Amino acid sequence: MSRNDALRAARLRVGWRTAEQAATRLTEHGQRLLMDRHFTVSARTWRRWEGGCPGWPPEETALVIHDALGRWPEDLGFTTPPGWLRPERQEGEQVTRCAFVSVTAAALVPGPVSPQYVDPALIGYFEQQLEGHYRADMFLGPHDLIGTVSAQYQLIDKLLRSAQGETRRGLLRAGAAYAALVGWLYQDAGDLNGAAFWRGVTQEIALRSREPHLVGYALVNQAQVRTDLGDGHAVLDLCEAALENSSRMVPKVRVMALQQQAHGASLTGDRTAVDRLIDQANALLPQVDDDLPWGNACRRTPAYLEVQRATCYGRLGLGHEAVSLWDQILTSVPDTARRDRGVYLARHATAAANAGEPEQAWEIARPAVQIAAETRSARMRGELSTLQRAMRPWQDAPVGQDLLETLADVTEGN
Known part of the structure; x- marks a missing residue:
């Protein structure tokens, strides 16, 4: 039985008995709706949609599906890509964006605040919370954490107005670490303007700490x-x-x-x-061997420096050398580091493509696409866009078509 039963049921409901008939009818509907005689959907594509990994159709195809079947692809078993909003929710997206910007503004607490006693134990509290945020980032991705972490930075900034002595210095250290994490979350979410802003906040508070x-x-x-x-x-x-x-x-x-x-x-x-x-x-x-709560990826990440070397090799176009390194690195990446694993797989696949091994690139990339869809990491989508460019020499071959169709699920707009 097809794994995407929702699409199959919708097809049968409108009387399209086979994938071939559905592809023909959707093509005809799309050409009329879009007034574009070049719009086509193949039977092969429709069968993929009804399979276990349906992916996500291009934007205009999503509109045609909705017009023909009365439901959006997200309700028909497709894998909803990061950033997708139904047209009727565009107004809500503007509100969300305003809220996103207001979170950045939370870095600056305006005006004077009432003096208060700041207990030194708060330093330990913020450090413990920070470690929890680092762990949560590995599982949740950036979007669910930005508001929480930036709000805690705002509290630290407020407390700094009253703290003195060693308590003040400890809060400055914690504040720099929190600002750096928010900057990373924005970077991973693909907002480099927000990332640059928070990196600037990190720089300011680090200078104030004099460490x-x-x-x-x-x-x-x-x-x-x-x-x-x-x-x-x-x-x-x-x-x-x-x-x-x-x-x-x-x-x-x-x-x-x-x-x-x-x-x-x-x-x-x-x-x-x-x-x-x-x-x-x-x-x-x-x-x-320090006990600082920030910057511990070099201790926490298996093969940390070889990951950096392999990434640099891939950027330099050293496909074979990079593939060899990624083969070794990925054996040591734990299942809990799912998002990191997705990034590494995407880089591994790009290295394979640069080494002239498109079939290997396709096999490596498959799980990375799924992880990218689940974590909504813009960083990972950027890596997959790099893979898409590396696969251009095979774009007309079957392996290139398979990969490019799958990548379109998560790379559209990059």
Whole structure:
């Protein structure tokens, strides 16, 4: 029995007895509705829609399906992509966007606040909450956490107006970590403007703390945004600035700066620098023994530095070398790190395509598409868009058609 019974039932309800007949009728309906004689839906595509992985149709096809069957694809068993809104909900989307912007405004508490006693125990409270947010991010993705974490940053900012001495310094440290996490959540959600804003907040509060390792951490956060923007020289500038005071920073921050600098080197095409910087970071990794609650991906993520090397190799177009590394890395990624695994699979698939192995790329990419749909991670959708470009040499071959149809479910709009 077809796994997408909702679409099959809708087809039979309007009298389309077979997939071939449904494809013909939908094509005819779409050509009339859109006044476009080039609009077509094949029987092969319809059969895929009634299968276990129906994906999501292009936007105009979604409109045709709704007009023909009286229901939107999301109600017909299709995998709803991130960001999809029915046309009648566009007004609601504007309201949501306003709320999203207001969360960013929450970083700034206007005007004076009434003095209050700030208990030093609050520092431990915020640090414990922060660790929980890091764990939740692995499962939930950015959209469900942005409001919660930014609201807690706002509370820290309010308390800083009254805190003094060591309590104030502890809250500054916590505030920098919270601002950095909100910046990351915005970055993962695909809002680089919001990410840049919060990275700036992180930089400000780190400077106020006067702690060199926090300032370095904030500079690395800025470099991450520049990496996503493809600005390799800016990444190198920021990481070099962070490393100027490396003797005063904990090893963890130096590891972070070196690996991010390697990303900058990959963006400028310098493979030698990539290997040198990753190797330097690797030599420092055994020295990471601080109890700071932030920036612990290098300890928490299996094969952390090899992930960075493989990513850089993929960016440099070193397909075979990257594939070999991803083969090793993915064996150590736990099931709990589902979103990270999806990103790695997408990068692995792109490396396979660059190595001239489109069938392997297709097999690797399948679970990544599902994870992208579930987590709504813009970062992962961006990785899949990169894969889509890498598969262009095979776009007319069956494997290319299969992959591109599936990728359209989550990459539309990227």
